Amino acid sequence: xxxxxxxxxxxxxxxxxxxxxxxxxxxxxxxxxxxxxxxxxxxxxxxxxxxxxxxxxxxxxxxxxxxxxxxxxxxxxxxxxxxxxxxxxxxxxxxxxxxxxxxxxxxxxxxxxxxxxxxxxxxxxxxxxxxxxxxxxxxxxxxxxxxxxxxxxxxxxxxxxxxxxxxxxxxxxxxxxxxxxxxxxxxxxxxxxxxxxxxxxxxxxxxxxxxxxxxxxxxxxxxxxxxxxxxxxxxxxxxxxxxxxxxxxxxxxxxxxxxxxxxxxxxxxxxxxxxxxxxxxxxxxxxxxxxxxxxxxxxxxxxxxxxxxxxxxxxxxxxxxxxxxxxxxxxxxxxxxxxxxxxxxxxxxxxxxxxxxxxxxxxxxxxxxxxxxxxxxxxxxxxxxxxxxxxxxxxxxxxxxxxxxxxxxxxxxxxxxxxxxxxxxxxxxxxxxxxxxxxxxxxxxxxxxxxxxxxxxxxxxxxxxxxxxxxxxxxxxxxxxxxxxxxxxxxxxxxxxxxxxx
Amino acid sequence: xxxxxxxxxxxxxxxxxxxxxxxxxxxxxxxxxxxxxxxxxxxxxxxxxxxxxxxxxxxxxxxxxxxxxxxxxxxxxxxxxxxxxxxxxxxxxxxxxxxxxxxxxxxxxxxxxxxxxxxxxxxxxxxxxxxxxxxxxxxxxxxxxxxxxxxxxxxxxxxxxxxxxxxxxxxxxxxxxxxxxxxxxxxxxxxxxxxxxxxxxxxxxxxxxxxxxxxxxxxxxxxxxxxxxxxxxxxxxxxxxxx
Numbered sequence: 001x002x003x004x005x006x007x008x009x010x011x012x013x014x015x016x017x018x019x020x021x022x023x024x025x026x027x028x029x030x031x032x033x034x035x036x037x038x039x040x041x042x043x044x045x046x047x048x049x050x051x052x053x054x055x056x057x058x059x060x061x062x063x064x065x066x067x068x069x070x071x072x073x074x075x076x077x078x079x080x081x082x083x084x085x086x087x088x089x090x091x092x093x094x095x096x097x098x099x100x101x102x103x104x105x106x107x108x109x110x111x112x113x114x115x116x117x118x119x120x121x122x123x124x125x126x127x128x129x130x131x132x133x134x135x136x137x138x139x140x141x142x143x144x145x146x147x148x149x150x151x152x153x154x155x156x157x158x159x160x161x162x163x164x165x166x167x168x169x170x171x172x173x174x175x176x177x178x179x180x181x182x183x184x185x186x187x188x189x190x191x192x193x194x195x196x197x198x199x200x201x202x203x204x205x206x207x208x209x210x211x212x213x214x215x216x217x218x219x220x221x222x223x224x225x226x227x228x229x230x231x232x233x234x235x236x237x238x239x240x241x242x243x244x245x246x247x248x249x250x251x252x253x254x255x256x257x258x259x260x261x262x263x264x265x266x267x268x269x270x271x272x273x274x275x276x277x278x279x280x281x282x283x284x285x286x287x288x289x290x291x292x293x294x295x296x297x298x299x300x301x302x303x304x305x306x307x308x309x310x311x312x313x314x315x316x317x318x319x320x321x322x323x324x325x326x327x328x329x330x331x332x333x334x335x336x337x338x339x340x341x342x343x344x345x346x347x348x349x350x351x352x353x354x355x356x357x358x359x360x361x362x363x364x365x366x367x368x369x370x371x372x373x374x375x376x377x378x379x380x381x382x383x384x385x386x387x388x389x390x391x392x393x394x395x396x397x398x399x400x401x402x403x404x405x406x407x408x409x410x411x412x413x414x415x416x417x418x419x420x421x422x423x424x425x426x427x428x429x430x431x432x433x434x435x436x437x438x439x440x441x442x443x444x445x446x447x448x449x450x451x452x453x454x455x456x457x458x459x460x461x462x463x464x465x466x467x468x469x470x471x472x473x474x475x476x477x478x479x480x481x482x483x484x485x486x487x488x489x490x491x492x493x494x495x496x497x498x499x500x501x502x
Numbered sequence: 503x504x505x506x507x508x509x510x511x512x513x514x515x516x517x518x519x520x521x522x523x524x525x526x527x528x529x530x531x532x533x534x535x536x537x538x539x540x541x542x543x544x545x546x547x548x549x550x551x552x553x554x555x556x557x558x559x560x561x562x563x564x565x566x567x568x569x570x571x572x573x574x575x576x577x578x579x580x581x582x583x584x585x586x587x588x589x590x591x592x593x594x595x596x597x598x599x600x601x602x603x604x605x606x607x608x609x610x611x612x613x614x615x616x617x618x619x620x621x622x623x624x625x626x627x628x629x630x631x632x633x634x635x636x637x638x639x640x641x642x643x644x645x646x647x648x649x650x651x652x653x654x655x656x657x658x659x660x661x662x663x664x665x666x667x668x669x670x671x672x673x674x675x676x677x678x679x680x681x682x683x684x685x686x687x688x689x690x691x692x693x694x695x696x697x698x699x700x701x702x703x704x705x706x707x708x709x710x711x712x713x714x715x716x717x718x719x720x721x722x723x724x725x726x727x728x729x730x731x732x733x734x735x736x737x738x739x740x741x742x743x744x745x
Contacts, residue, residue, distance in 0.1 A: 018688045027692075331675045335692045375686065377679025377693070378550055379642035400552030408552065416553045423511065423543040424559040430539075433515050453687035458694070458722030461516050468514045468521035472537045 005152050006124065010342030012371035020336040026162055030337050033161045034328045040274025041325060041385075048270070058267050059389040061260045062319035066309060072221040072254045073300065079224030083286020085296040090248075096301050097128035100213065100246055103297055104134050107244050109211045115228060115235040116140030117215030118322055119250050119301060121153060121344040122357075125213065136213065137179070137205050139234040141198050148175040154338030154346060156324040157272055162337045165189040176201050202234060212242040212293070217268065217321065219254045219298075220261055225285040226298070227261065229268060229278040236282045245284070245293035250301050252318040264321060267387040271323035304357035311361065313398045317353045319388040324349075326382035326392060332375055341375065342368050348382035351375050352395040360399055363406025370406070373399035411449075426469075433467040440465070503622075505533045506571035508564070508585075508612070510578045510714075511543040517714045523741035524577050524615060530741075531623055540567045546584040549592065551681045558596045561589050565604040573622060574612045577737045579644030579713040580680075582614045587647060614644065615737055616653040616712060626656045631744035633663030637706040638736070639697070639720070641713045642675050654712055654736055661739060669709075670700045678719035694723045702729045712736045 010016055020026055045051050065072055077087045090096035104112055112129070114120065114136050126136040126147075138147045145160040146153050149171040153159030160168070169189040176183040181201045187193060214235070216226040226247055228235050239245060255261055269278040287296050308318055327333045327347030338346030343354040351372045358369045373396050376382075382392040404413070422428050436443075440463035447455040454460065505528060509521040521537075528535050544564060545557030564585065568574045576582045586609055593605040619625050638658060644650045658666050677683065677693025697720055701709045709724075711717050714735055721733035 014686045014688065017686060021688045021692045331677065331693050332686075332689050335689050373552075374682065375689075377642070377675050377677060377682040377690070379675035379679065380646040381642070381673070381675070384646055397550060397552065397554065400550075401554055402552075404552035412551070416548055416551065416556065419543075419547065420553075420556055420559075423545070424563070426540050426542050429511065429514075429542050436515070451684070453684050454722075457687065457691040457726060458683075458719060459725035460722065461718050463516065464518050466518060468509050468518035468537075469539060471518055471522060472525075473539065476537070 005150065006127065007152060007342045007344070010339075010368050012367045013336075013340055013342070013375040014371060016340035016342065017332075017336040017375075020340050025164070026337055027335065029162055029164050030334055033158065034334050037157075037274055038328045041271060041328065044270045044274050044276055047276075048266075054263060054266055055387055055389055057263045058321075058387055059319060061255065061263060062388055063316075065254060065256055065260075066252065066315060066318055069251065069254065069309065072256055073251055075256075076219055076221040076224055076254050077300070079222065080286060080296075080298050081224075083224050084288075085224065085286040085298055088297060088299045090299050090301045090303070092303050093123035096123050096248060096299050096303070097125055099299050100125060100248065101129055101132045101134065103244070103246050104129065104211055105132070107211050107295075109134075111135050111137065111209065112211045112213050112246075113137050113139050113205055113209040113238050113242065114143070115212065115214035115238045116143050116159075116230070117213070117248065118156060118344060119215045120213060120248050123248070123301065123303060125248065137209075139202050139205065139238055140230070141195070141232055141234070144198060144202070145171060148172065148179060150175075152339055153344055155327060156322050156345065156347070156349075157327075158324075162339070165191060165194060168194055172197050180204055206234075206237040206241055209238070209242050211244045211246070212238040214239060214245065214247045216247055216249045216253055218261055218264060219249055220256075220258055221254050222257050223285055225258075225283050228280075228282045229265070230280045230282070231273060231275075231278060233280050236280050239282050239284055240292045242293055244295040244297075246297045246299065248299045248301055250303070251305050252320075268321050268323055271321075271325040271385070271387040304359065307359065307361070308353075308356045311356065311398075314352070314356050314395055316390045317349065317356060317395060319390055320349050320353065321388060322349075323387055325385045325387065329381045329385045330376075331379060331381070332377065341372065343372075348376060348392045348396075349390070352390075352392055352399060355399050355402075360406070361402045363402070365406070370403045373403055430467070430469055433469065436463045437465055437467065437470075503533060503572045504570070505535050505618075506568045506574045507535055507537045508541060508544075508568065508574050508576040508581070509537060510576060510581045512718075513577060513714055516718070517735065520577055520714055520735040520737050523735070523738040524575070527615075527628060527737060527741040528575065531619065531625060531628060533623075536571070538567045544581045544584045544589075545592070546581060546588075547680055549584065549588055550679075554588075554592060555595075557592055558598065558601070561592045561596070561605060562598060562601055564589065565593075565601065565608045568608050568611070569604065571611065573618060574608065575615055575618045576612065577615045577712065577735065578715065579614060579641050579648050579650065579711075580715060582612060583643040583647035585609060585612050614648050614650060614712060616650055616657060617648070619740075620653045620656060627660035628657060628740050630660075630664075630740050630742055631662040632739045632742050634708050635665045635667060635704075635706045636708045636710055636739070637667055637669040637701050637704050638672075639669055639676065639701070639709055639711040639716065640672055641711050641716045644712050645673065650712065657740060658710075658736070662744065664739070667704045667706050669704060671696070676716050676720050678716045680715070683719055690719070691723070694719055695727070698723050698727060698729060698731075702731055707731060708739075709733050710736045710739055
């Protein structure tokens, strides 16, 4: 087995996007999948008359919690300990990975089963465990496909969204035997047959595992209860069968009370899978003799989150409940898929969360990270769909300012300065327009420099002979313009829109 | 009512026909129209690219230029949204402590052209004649930030001779996005190509929108792809008459 791939060394977004955009199979897979989930979501959200109120409540609860996060985390720690669990605090990925590896080693085991978890992907836990001689088995179907395919996840909810069923069949046939129960002979690419092959493969895993690693969707502070919502039931198998359970959870996952949880259990499944309720909701509180794991550990992870918390505009990214609705509706994500974002958090939420976690405000991030806030046309579809009302376009622009302040791009900075000089004075603007109009026949049809990116695929507009400003001044009098005393005479009407008068 | 036109720097420089159409249309509807020549740019390009701290002179210039009008009308959804949503934000952190109040005084008077016609003038039939099959593309900022809703299509439905056909995937961005089109040309082009494909599939001759920036991108693609379709600003359709 080769070492698993990582997002490290990914090129900046525009470059990574170029190959994705030119891959017709990928485009087809993404379009089909995102539009299916998008339509399902719109349908079930439309069923609720109080969706706007739920959305506002979700945002308000998250904001209130984030403002007093320290208090709620300490309350959660006390509750988990009182219920027989052990809480560990991890400042960064390395510390979290070391804690988990030490806990697994203490059990004497060299294998763990995993519930699908974004946060363990974020910290590269599987790779860190492999370096310690511990093999981590993903049990979520899509994560399994990614793991067997020696691939990277490309979606928050459906990590293998970029694969179609023919590709999945091929991966199963090729790889399953290496990891455990092999694919049955003559496996077809029918969804039911693929699911059955995965079920047989995973069943052996669940029944033999002594240690499980999970994330959590929520941590209820008042009782120390963790919550995982899922569709397949593999998570519940992992959470109940092993002897030791280790849950790695980002500090922003805390909700104060069960009454708060009620709001999110309505917002999440409808936004995420387009279901009224998710098929499995598992909750666990410490340990209970004779029922479930005998040993429970909670690793609370910071990994840049307190830095995000300190930015009052960027902080709203921590409201995210990882539903992935913003990915499914994003026209940019639809054309590039998740790998182009170079992170386990792709799409609009990734474009605002990842630069912050990696410290974009310090001005010392790599070009790939600095390219992420620009991976959006600011169309606003993500904000419209977000169940906790994260104003993603606002944060994108805010992060672009941080990129610019960190140095930005020299040619762009010069161009912006020149534009400011023109726009700060109407007389200068008129002069520039006149120069452009006078030399318009000399302007090339294909633009040089960075503008070539435009004219390679799109015709440039022609510069007209006369700006509006010049027309107005000639027709309606010299500046400074004053409002006419009486309504002006309407100009002579033409019997259709003006012909091209350039 | 003194109507000040904010024609926008893009329209002023590249699409003067749109501005002339707006003047013709509003005067036909009985308005007294003025174009204060001190206007320049709303600062959107700077703001959206991360240079928002540099636009204070543009924000102040806009607020002061249009302070004396009863209404400020603009034929650009994205510039209208920039003023409404972001001028107050820019003013709040400006060095000039009085700027917020000046911006707050002018912002409520800023209307998109279609808002002004439908909401203020109370008109949907503007007496236009345009005998063509047309699709309307509700640009993202017109639709989501300004919330123009069905005002543009209500106006188009009253145009004599015009056959309005639905645009599949109309809610999807065309891929312009200001400097996004230059910074991410491949994705931008892919988005625009899908928009053009959807539009061409309707058999329409004309794609119209309330923002020339998006039309520049869509029209530039149509031109290269030789679709035979053309783009026309909504104002130019509404201003056209049978004579």
